[in-house]
Amino acid sequence: MLLPFLAACQTTTSGAPAGYAPADQPIPEKVMASVPADVRLDQIVVRDGCYYIFYEGAIYPVTTQEMRDGGFDGQPYCIG
Numbered sequence: 001m002l003l004p005f006l007a008a009c010q011t012t013t014s015g016a017p018a019g020y021a022p023a024d025q026p027i028p029e030k031v032m033a034s035v036p037a038d039v040r041l042d043q044i045v046v047r048d049g050c051y052y053i054f055y056e057g058a059i060y061p062v063t064t065q066e067m068r069d070g071g072f073d074g075q076p077y078c079i080g
Contacts, residue, residue: 016054020045027051031077034064050076 016022023031023044031051035044044062045054051062061076 015042016045017059020047020052020054020059022046023051028077028079030064031062034062034077048078049080050078052076 022042023046025041027041027044028051031044035053039053039055043054045052045059053060053062061074063073063075064077067073067075067077
């Protein structure tokens with residue numbers, strides 16, 4: 001069944017993938033410190049209070065150094 005896959009590839013009118021929204025400003029300092037310098041602010045998206053980078057059609061979780069040190073690499077930074 002390809003429907004879940006196709007739904008994940010759809011984008012919203014803002015350009016973010018379905019289910020994600022552009023991050024509200026100001027973006028938390030921990031998030032900004034954890035994303036590569038060449039990531040644009042409009043590439044930082046949020047889903048259920050968690051931060052991701054939408055880059056070249058793929059979604060990557062924003063993971064802080066503290067999270068990686070604690071064994072949570074690959075988990076998104078979340079607020080709330």
